[in-house]
Amino acid sequence: MYAPAGVKISKDFPVPDRQRAWVLGSPGELKLVEKAVPVPKKAEVLVRIDAVAICATDLEIIYHGSPALIEGGLPFNKNFTPGHEYMGTVVALGPGVDEYRIGQRVTVEIHAGCGQCKRCREGMYTSCLNYGLNYGDVDKGHRANGFTTDGGFCEYQVNNINTLIAIEDKMSDEEATLVVTAGTAMYGLTELGGLVAGESVVVTGPGPIGLLGVAVAKALGAQPVILTGTRDNRLKIGLELGADHVVNIRKEPDVVAAVKQLNGGKGVDYVIECSAATSAVNDAVHMVNRGGKVCLAAFAHEQVPVDVAHIARNNIYVYGIRGEGKSATHRAEAFMRQKRFDATKIHTHTFPLDDLPTAIRYAKDRVDDAIKVVVKAKMNAVHKVAAE
């Protein structure tokens, strides 16, 4: 039985020594194997993973490797478990941990960082200067679960206490997996200055971060919030999450003119770019007014041409964000706890953990209009209880 030295456990939450875990083989290949249940160290807990959502970045990692970085290189054939948007229950405490208790439900953010570099000290742990340096004689202790350390497509994982967000019992497992997505949108708005009440915001791209970007901007008081995209079904969800206007760029080829018209002929104050479309950055800098701010939250797949002179002449600010820094997940969870928006509108499917390849196919091919697909280790058990 699991009883590592110095680790606090409870008979109410017995932990096995071994667990089921998906590991990445060659590109696109996932294998279900048995792994040891990891042991929390100082400032860490062991989380029993109750639900994990699939993110577009998981698909990037599984099929192309980057931005995961395992032992200094691509993550293939290294017994690496991907998955990073998970929630669960604390079942063991590392030495000295009293910030959380066994049995507590938590959701997680991804990046613990190294905790010792300049950026980590500034709260920018998603841009840790020691990213991926957690092995061999270069070990800086960096953790970004599902990127540089084992992630959540398994039953148990260790997490630094700084990556945990306590959640209320009323919040469902599925909703809790979406806190980090809303947290990423919140981080983008934080970096833009955060004071968006009464300011105009465009979100480009109705993926999960874009849709929750609309919700968070609206919850922060932005007016109007305009969402642009190519699919009417996603734009409709954007309206339900608080968008004042939507623009389908298939029907409105001049999206910059369409946005300006919706805002009284002026440009908007802020754009959050979540589409990764080739033309999106240049469109964004033309959508904002003079002195406006653009946040790039999507990873474009190629270099894109941008009218840099327009940016300089008009004093436009362009920010890149990586993930969910500056504890933005806690502010996002506070909005969700207050029911300021219903993040579950973007959750579409749930599968058992053993069916992860099916779940990934639904997310990748958008089968049945899938947006957020969740897998649950205890799904069969949950259903059995519900039927009794």
Ligand SMILES: [Zn+2]
């Ligand atoms: Zn993600």
Ligand SMILES: [Zn+2]
């Ligand atoms: Zn660091």
